[in-house]
Amino acid sequence: MSAQSRTERPDRPESTDRRRELLAIAAELFADKGFRNTTVRDIADAAGILSGSLYHHFDSKESMVDEILSSFQAELFAAYDAVLLSDDDARTKIERAVRLSFEAIDRHRHEVAIFQNEADLLGQQERFAYLAERNAQSREVWITLLDDGLRSGALRPDLDIELTYRFIRDTVWVAVRWYRPGGKLTHTDVADQYLTILLDGIAHA
Amino acid sequence: MSAQSRTERPDRPESTDRRRELLAIAAELFADKGFRNTTVRDIADAAGILSGSLYHHFDSKESMVDEILSSFQAELFAAYDAVLLSDDDARTKIERAVRLSFEAIDRHRHEVAIFQNEADLLGQQERFAYLAERNAQSREVWITLLDDGLRSGALRPDLDIELTYRFIRDTVWVAVRWYRPGGKLTHTDVADQYLTILLDGIAHA
DNA sequence: TACAGTACCAAGCAATTGCTTGGTTGGGCA
DNA sequence: TGCCCAACCAAGCAATTGCTTGGTACTGTA
Numbered sequence: 001m002s003a004q005s006r007t008e009r010p011d012r013p014e015s016t017d018r019r020r021e022l023l024a025i026a027a028e029l030f031a032d033k034g035f036r037n038t039t040v041r042d043i044a045d046a047a048g049i050l051s052g053s054l055y056h057h058f059d060s061k062e063s064m065v066d067e068i069l070s071s072f073q074a075e076l077f078a079a080y081d082a083v084l085l086s087d088d089d090a091r092t093k094i095e096r097a098v099r100l101s102f103e104a105i106d107r108h109r110h111e112v113a114i115f116q117n118e119a120d121l122l123g124q125q126e127r128f129a130y131l132a133e134r135n136a137q138s139r140e141v142w143i144t145l146l147d148d149g150l151r152s153g154a155l156r157p158d159l160d161i162e163l164t165y166r167f168i169r170d171t172v173w174v175a176v177r178w179y180r181p182g183g184k185l186t187h188t189d190v191a192d193q194y195l196t197i198l199l200d201g202i203a204h205a
Numbered sequence: 206m207s208a209q210s211r212t213e214r215p216d217r218p219e220s221t222d223r224r225r226e227l228l229a230i231a232a233e234l235f236a237d238k239g240f241r242n243t244t245v246r247d248i249a250d251a252a253g254i255l256s257g258s259l260y261h262h263f264d265s266k267e268s269m270v271d272e273i274l275s276s277f278q279a280e281l282f283a284a285y286d287a288v289l290l291s292d293d294d295a296r297t298k299i300e301r302a303v304r305l306s307f308e309a310i311d312r313h314r315h316e317v318a319i320f321q322n323e324a325d326l327l328g329q330q331e332r333f334a335y336l337a338e339r340n341a342q343s344r345e346v347w348i349t350l351l352d353d354g355l356r357s358g359a360l361r362p363d364l365d366i367e368l369t370y371r372f373i374r375d376t377v378w379v380a381v382r383w384y385r386p387g388g389k390l391t392h393t394d395v396a397d398q399y400l401t402i403l404l405d406g407i408a409h410a
Numbered sequence: 411t412a413c414a415g416t417a418c419c420a421a422g423c424a425a426t427t428g429c430t431t432g433g434t435t436g437g438g439c440a
Numbered sequence: 441t442g443c444c445c446a447a448c449c450a451a452g453c454a455a456t457t458g459c460t461t462g463g464t465a466c467t468g469t470a
Contacts, residue, residue: 016416018416018417033326034239034241034326036239036241036242037241037242037326039456039457039458040457040458040459041456041457041458049417049418049419050418050419050420051457051458051459052418052419052420052421052459052460052461053417053418053419054459055458055459055460056416056417056418057417060458060459061458061459091408117322121238121239121242149407153409154408154409155407155408155409156405156406156407156408156409156410157409158401159402159407160398163390163395163398163399164398164402164407166380166383167376167398167399167402170375170376170379170380170382171372171375171376171379174375174376174379175371175375177375178371185368190368193365193368193369193372194368194372196363197364197369197372197403197406198402198406198407199406199407199408200361200405200406200408201361201402201403201404201405201406202354202360202361202364202369202403202404203296203359203360203361203404203405204358204359204360204361204362205361221446223446223447244426244427244428245427245428245429246426246427246428254447254448254449255448255449255450256428256429257429257430257431257448257449257450257451258447258448258449259429260428260429260430261446261447261448262447265428265429266428266429
């Protein structure tokens with residue numbers, strides 16, 4: 001009976017297969033060449049249609065990035081929340097948060113790249129204000145994790161928490177610039193090495 | 206014979222004060238908004254002249270970034286060479302290379318940002334092939350330093366050199382996104398903390 | 411058979427872009 | 441005084457851009 005047998009999620013603009021396909025094509029181009037630097041004709045060419053035909057599916061080029069970024073962010077922050085709410089010890093939570101990020105890079109490379117490269121500029125528009133909010137939210141997650149780490153004695157007491165947060169954030173996300181899924185290193189390999197360096201340093205003990 | 210008796214450096218296009226001024230203005234805009242996203246009218250407005258007047262000083266918008274990036278790179282790699290050729294021990298060389306980078310961020314924020322954000326795209330054009338070459342050169346410098354560190358026992362023997370190189374490179378340069386000269390932290394403060402984390406890790410011993 | 415809905419095409423418009431061209435201005439210098 | 445020249449203006453051109461409009465082909469359903 002469900003009237004929704006024929007799909008349609010309540011919130012999101014209905015998402016057909018073709019729509020998702022086009023968004024994936026756009027995401028790759030946005031990630032590789034930048035948002036502003038990618039034309040609607042580029043996207044249409046890659047999809048094998050004319051540029052005008054894109055507007056059958058989307059309002060504007062902007063609404064394409066919007067949809068790409070917002071749906072990715074929702075998924076990512078759900079994962080963060082799961083870590084925060086778990087009852088692992090402080091160090092384990094930090095490790096999980098790091099691994100989770102590399103996994104996101106593995107599974108949503110284009111989305112991460114777009115966010116890294118375009119968030120600052122896009123965030124200036126009201127429509128993308130949620131990007132800045134998510135950023136603040138992510139900071140709170142990490143500061144909480146690091147604070148707990150300090151208090152529990154898992155982390156060395158002389159750390160500047162704010163700087164450490166930036167260090168971890170940058171280090172983790174910037175890997176999207178070179179990591180390629182299917183390459184020699186899995187995202188787990190990368191996470192292992194990164195955690196080794198992050199936790200114990202590169203110097204010989 | 207040389208009809209160029211009156212001034213003119215052999216290579217570089219002659220560099221007047223106004224020229225340098227305009228390049229500094231352009232660099233700031235390129236760094237903040239991206240190269241493609243900055244119009245010649247933006248630059249001209251910021252300089253208080255009309256867009257066409259820029260072409261009295263420069264061939265093209267492209268030649269502006271070219272000049273900005275190439276002159277910065279030359280200065281940076283001269284500094285790297287000095288470290289490589291010194292007779293410090295392996296660990297000291299690594300520390301110096303890290304500090305040198307944060308100093309570059311402090312002194313040439315816009316140039317570093319432009320290089321970080323635009324190198325991939327610009328590098329695809331022949332004119333900017335030197336960007337990729339410089340990248341390879343920088344990799345060689347770091348791999349050499351890390352190899353020496355391993356051989357001398359200064360670094361822990363289980364490190365993946367390639368991954369460690371990327372880790373350091375990313376961590377160091379990405380700081381240009383948030384570091385602001387004149388802020389609470391000097392570039393030396395940042396370098397100190399970064400080196401602490403990098404060398405000894407964040408975990409409690 | 412009639413009709414509706416999806417996905418697309420063909421053509422083009424208005425704005426923005428990098429850049430060009432032919433001038434004007436004002437200071438330095440012989 | 442006459443001339444040069446760096447620095448700039450005023451106007452606009454050709455290409456590229458995001459997006460619109462009116463139409464067409466095809467598919468599924470009643």
